[in-house]
Amino acid sequence: MMKQFLIKMFRLGLLIYLILWCLQFGIDAGLKLNQNNPFYEWNMIDKGAINAEVVFFGSSRTYKHYNPEIIDEKLHVNSYNLGNDGTAIDIQRIRNMAYFSNNKVPEVIVQNVDITSLFPTEKLYKKNQYFPRYTTRNFDILYNIDDAIFIEYVIPMYKYRGYLNVFELALQGYLSIKTENKNYKGFSINNSSWDGKFEKQKQQLKGVLDFSHVNFKERLLVFDEMLANLNAHSNTVLLVWAPEYYERQELEGAVLSNIKNKYSEAADKYKNTYFIDFTKDSLCYHKKYFYNSYHLNGTGAAIFSEKIADTIAKYHVFK
Amino acid sequence: MLFNSVEFLLFLPVIFALYWFVFKKLIHQNILILCASYFFYGWWDWRFLFLIIFSTLVDYSIGLLLQKEKVIRKRKILLWTSILVNLGLLGYLKYYNFFIDNFINAFASLGVEISESTLNIILPVGISFYTFQTLSYTIDVYRKKIIPTNNFIAFATFVTFFPQLVAGPIERATHLLPQFYKKRIFDYRNAVMGMRLILWGFFQKIVIADGCAPYVNDIFENYMNYSSATLIFGSVLFSFQIYGDFAGYSNIAIGVSRLFGFDLMRNFKYPYFSRDIAEFWRRWHISLSTWFRDYLYIPIGGSKGGKYSQIRNVFVIFIVSGFWHGANWTFIVWGALNALYFLPLLLLNKNRTHVDDFDSKTLFPTVKVFVQMCTTFILITFAWIFFRSDNITVAIDFIKHIFVNSNYLKISSAYTYNHNIRPLAVYLVFFILLEWFSRDREEFVNTFFERNTYFRYAMYVIITLVIILNIQNEASGFIYFQF
Numbered sequence: 001m002m003k004q005f006l007i008k009m010f011r012l013g014l015l016i017y018l019i020l021w022c023l024q025f026g027i028d029a030g031l032k033l034n035q036n037n038p039f040y041e042w043n044m045i046d047k048g049a050i051n052a053e054v055v056f057f058g059s060s061r062t063y064k065h066y067n068p069e070i071i072d073e074k075l076h077v078n079s080y081n082l083g084n085d086g087t088a089i090d091i092q093r094i095r096n097m098a099y100f101s102n103n104k105v106p107e108v109i110v111q112n113v114d115i116t117s118l119f120p121t122e123k124l125y126k127k128n129q130y131f132p133r134y135t136t137r138n139f140d141i142l143y144n145i146d147d148a149i150f151i152e153y154v155i156p157m158y159k160y161r162g163y164l165n166v167f168e169l170a171l172q173g174y175l176s177i178k179t180e181n182k183n184y185k186g187f188s189i190n191n192s193s194w195d196g197k198f199e200k201q202k203q204q205l206k207g208v209l210d211f212s213h214v215n216f217k218e219r220l221l222v223f224d225e226m227l228a229n230l231n232a233h234s235n236t237v238l239l240v241w242a243p244e245y246y247e248r249q250e251l252e253g254a255v256l257s258n259i260k261n262k263y264s265e266a267a268d269k270y271k272n273t274y275f276i277d278f279t280k281d282s283l284c285y286h287k288k289y290f291y292n293s294y295h296l297n298g299t300g301a302a303i304f305s306e307k308i309a310d311t312i313a314k315y316h317v318f319k
Numbered sequence: 320m321l322f323n324s325v326e327f328l329l330f331l332p333v334i335f336a337l338y339w340f341v342f343k344k345l346i347h348q349n350i351l352i353l354c355a356s357y358f359f360y361g362w363w364d365w366r367f368l369f370l371i372i373f374s375t376l377v378d379y380s381i382g383l384l385l386q387k388e389k390v391i392r393k394r395k396i397l398l399w400t401s402i403l404v405n406l407g408l409l410g411y412l413k414y415y416n417f418f419i420d421n422f423i424n425a426f427a428s429l430g431v432e433i434s435e436s437t438l439n440i441i442l443p444v445g446i447s448f449y450t451f452q453t454l455s456y457t458i459d460v461y462r463k464k465i466i467p468t469n470n471f472i473a474f475a476t477f478v479t480f481f482p483q484l485v486a487g488p489i490e491r492a493t494h495l496l497p498q499f500y501k502k503r504i505f506d507y508r509n510a511v512m513g514m515r516l517i518l519w520g521f522f523q524k525i526v527i528a529d530g531c532a533p534y535v536n537d538i539f540e541n542y543m544n545y546s547s548a549t550l551i552f553g554s555v556l557f558s559f560q561i562y563g564d565f566a567g568y569s570n571i572a573i574g575v576s577r578l579f580g581f582d583l584m585r586n587f588k589y590p591y592f593s594r595d596i597a598e599f600w601r602r603w604h605i606s607l608s609t610w611f612r613d614y615l616y617i618p619i620g621g622s623k624g625g626k627y628s629q630i631r632n633v634f635v636i637f638i639v640s641g642f643w644h645g646a647n648w649t650f651i652v653w654g655a656l657n658a659l660y661f662l663p664l665l666l667l668n669k670n671r672t673h674v675d676d677f678d679s680k681t682l683f684p685t686v687k688v689f690v691q692m693c694t695t696f697i698l699i700t701f702a703w704i705f706f707r708s709d710n711i712t713v714a715i716d717f718i719k720h721i722f723v724n725s726n727y728l729k730i731s732s733a734y735t736y737n738h739n740i741r742p743l744a745v746y747l748v749f750f751i752l753l754e755w756f757s758r759d760r761e762e763f764v765n766t767f768f769e770r771n772t773y774f775r776y777a778m779y780v781i782i783t784l785v786i787i788l789n790i791q792n793e794a795s796g797f798i799y800f801q802f
Contacts, residue, residue, distance in 0.1 A: 001507040002339060009514070012779060019780050020787070148792070151325075161790045164742045 020156035027160065028132040030170025036179045038129035039169070041082060041186055045095065048102040054079035054312060056186075057096055057230075058112030059087050064295045065242045066110065067305040068185040074309035077107075077318055081186035086125025088117050089219075090145070093226050094138050100233045101138075108316050109234040110308065111227075113241050113263050113275075115211060115252060118219040121145050131159050131166075191298040194287040198248065205293075209248070211255040220262050227266055227273070236316040237273040239263050243283040243304060248293035274315055278304070320362040321796060322571045323524055330359065335578055345502050349472045352579070356481035360444075367443040370408065375478045377404050378453040382460045382467035382474075394461060401457040405450045413442055417646030445485030447643055451610055453478055456492035458614055465493050473499035482575040486568050486797055488586040488606035495583070503580030513577030515768050520570030522782050524797070526789045527563030527750055530743045531556040537732050539707055542717045546726035550717060553732070557707050558700045559747060562591065564798045565604070589677070589758050591699075591751075594691040596660040598673040599699060607643070611636050626666065633665055634658045644706070649714055653705040660698050677758040746785065 031039050032046070044050050054077055056066040062083025071079045084095055124130065124146050133139050134153055143149050152159035160166045172179070182188065198205070230237050241260065249256055260277060267275040281304075283289045289300030296304055320327050334355045342351045361368050381401045388394050423433050456477070459465040468474050477496045483489075538545060538553030545553075569586035576583045586606050593599035600608050612621075616636045620628050634655065641654020664670040678684075684692065701718075708714035768775050 002505050005505070005507050005510050008511070012776070015776065016780055016783050020784060023784070155787065157784060157787050158790070161788050162792075164788060165739070 017156060024156040024160070027166050027170040030173040031132040031166070033173030033176070034169055035176065036169070036172060036181060037183065038126050039132070039173075040181065040183075041084075042095075042098070042129060042133065045082070045098050046102055048104075050080050050082075050099070051078070051104045052080035052106055053077040053318065054108045054110065055099065055106045056081045056083060056110045056112065057092055058083045059092065059114075059117050060085040061114060061117075061242050061295065062110075062112040063186070063188050064190055065112070065301050065304055066308060067187050067189070067301050069187070070302060070305040071309045071312070072185075074306065075313060075318065079185070083112065083186065085188075088119050088121045089223055089226055090141055091121050091124075092117070093229070094141060096226065096229060096233075097138050098136075100229075106234050107318060108236045108238065108312055109230050110238045110240055110312070111230060113223075113239045114244070115255065115259050118216060118223060118259070120219070128163055128166075131163075134159065187301075189298045189301065190291050190295065192291040193297065194290055195292050198245065198293040202247075202251075205248070206251055209251040210253070212253065214255070216259065216262070220266070223263075224266055224269075227270065231270045231273055235272060236312075237267075237270065238311065238315060239267050239273070239275045240308065240311075241275075241277050241279055243278045243281050243289070243296060243300070245287070245290050245293040246284045249279055249284070272315075276311055278307070281307070320359050322568065322575075323521065323790075323795070326362065330355075331575065331578075338579055339505060345500075346472065348503065349476050349499055352481070353472060353476045353479065356476065356479040356484060359481040360479065360484055363444055364441070370443055370446070371449060371479055372475075374405060374408065374450065374453055375475045377401060378457050378478070379468075379471055379474045381457055383469060385457070385460045386467045398457060398461045402454065405454050409446055409450045412440055412446060414642075414646045415440060448487050448489055449478055449484060451489050451607075452492075455489070455610065455614065456496070459492050465496070468496060468500075470500065480576070480581070482572040482579075482581075483583055486565070486572070487604075488569055488572065488584050489610050490583060490606070491610075495581070498581050505580060509577045509580070513574040516570045516574030516577065518574075518779070518782055518786075520567045520572075520574060521786050523563040523567030523570060523750075525567075525786050525791075526746050528560045528567060528798075529791055529795050530746060530789060531560035531563065532795065533738070534732065534735065534740070534743075535560050535707070539717070541733065542713075542720055545720075545732050546729050547721045547723075548727050548730045549732050549735075550721045551727075552730045554700050554704050554707075557703050558591070558696070559750075561703065561706070561798055562587070563750075568797045589754050591696055592677055592692055592755065592758055593695050594673045594688060595664055595669070595695055596657065596698065597664050597670040599695055600657070600661075601674070607640065611640050615639060622665075629665060630662065633661055637661065648711045649705045649708050652711060652714070653702050656702045656705065660702070 032043055034040065034043060054068075054071065054075070056062050056068075056079070060083065062081060063085050064083070066079075066081050066083065068079040068081050071077070082095055082099060084092060087095075122145070124142065127146070130139060130142055134142070134149065149159075171177075227237070227239070241263070244252075256279070260275075260279070264275040267273045278284070283296065283300055283304060289296055289303065291297040320330060334351070338348055338351055342348050357368055357371075360371065378401055381397050385394055385397050388397060426433050456465070456474075460467045473496065476499050477490075477492065480490075480495070535553055535557045538549055539557075542550055542553070566587040573583045573585070584606055586604060588602040588605065590599055590602040593602055616632060619632050619635060621632060622629055637654040637658035638651055639654070641650040641652070641657070644650040644653075661670065664672075678688075683689075704717055705711070705714045708717060768778065
């Protein structure tokens, strides 16, 4: 009777496992066809459908700052914003590598740099964007960041817990249904005005932004590896420190200039690689261009994008 | 250790394998269960194991002494020793701060200031459950309903049996203890039933209870900002949350026990289809209700005597039952409210009108029965507001807001705004319908899973899938653990 029970449990377990695995496979495939956020950019990269002459990499400070519409118009090129919200360089590297494996080599790479991007990612932001790609080799680093991913990998459908809309999203992919996409070539505009949180949280931020005790040596080595890779895949690499509100820079203190020097030294090591600093730009001194101390709003991003276009034109001559 | 944790998913198969394949002798199996139970409990906080061991030793010794002692007065002393030790520990650990606080407040209201001396006491998980279980043993030995055991391992295992140690069902010695004397034989059907109960228990806990929890928490924490409809919605969801949570735990406990060849008593019997309050209390937390009936209600007179004593007894049992849940006035009011609901039935001699099972011949209930069920559900849900609230003031304020914020059409909270409630609504309808169509059965899973093979397997897959999709990142505790 025990044997019968164990056989039954094994058979049933296996059956359930296989059915769930097939279901997950189908959903993953559907999500890989999905043309909406947060899957769209990853899918475009994998399909090799971007093939831009200018690409922008980085975190939310890329995602919110570089407007390809303005840059395309000014430079008469095809540019694309591949900024990934809530990521540091460890995750940004995954996107860089995926892009280089599937798309033609860009003429110019703009990598946004700052202090926070140097910190290793502790928690995956918008984790669902990675779901269909857990088995992709480039994504191995995710396993080090999030312990749950191993179990999510082993138990089919477990990664979709709490995301009950995946069935709908996969179906959208299969049926090529596009929902409203507010982003333009990866750029996400935020037209809000200054949110005032900076003033309220200034004291708290003072502690958060005190990086004086942090040893950046190891992190800069990771950055250096990334930069070597960027350099190998492009004619010109611009390391751009996009504007930050000046009072925030004051809180970051001396570390800010130290890190800037490190980026500048890193750029000097490579041919056609330049460090461009916008932290003293006039934009930094007006709240009206920001929605918070770290991100430009639509107006600020438009002005900044004009300036970036001019900068690109200054450092690179398009074929 | 929580049932809905990775640790338990590893613990259970290991103990199962050791139990059936390695330790085949009865004594060895009992020792294994005892060690497993201590491990299970110690996983939370090993220091409190000493408390369980102490309680076990006291009742084991008193049981043996009661057997030897023939003098009634001395037997009474022994019984009261057990009661005082068990309730003393429970009272100290669970109610000390409550009494001190109320004592100080009472004097403060008379203008006498007393310096506060509350203690930072950690309430041991499940203390109310195992205390009542051991008490039932001593009382039954005293009443000569059961012969005291001289098998310490069997008795200790009875006290600490891990599936039901922390949240019941509260077993009687007359039912569970003899099962530790007999060689257990693996029963295929029993084990399969156990697995089904475990699966269904997880559905109740993870999908229903944990699904309702964030809505309930948001609404009860921010009730002052929400419309009447939202507050009513939150209260109704709490009714399902607490049912899913507790019935889910009970089903998993019963299911796990069956895997080891044990039979635990049923704790819930479709309570939300009850046609009146008396019936509800025959179907809700049956192990506790019957415990209070047998060891408190009947000894103080029960339904015998005049109306006055009957009313007094009803209030005593409900208030004590409320107080058993926790050291807070909210539980006392909750108990008193249930007593008030019960009163008309008692006075009109209608408290045993619905002792029969539900009529399963018809697809839908009659209008009369439907109205009765809805009325009972509304009354129960109203009482749950006290149970869920942090204190009496909040509970009353919550109820006030139901009438003050009189928008009875719009359900809107921060959580409903940010989350799609449709899946939860589908699960709740599925849950209610399945319970309704199984309402005449002893065990819900019998009807549900004993259809044709394809249907059964499809249900296994669907329920497993729904459970997986609703697992929380952090395993959430069971509400009744705190009692």
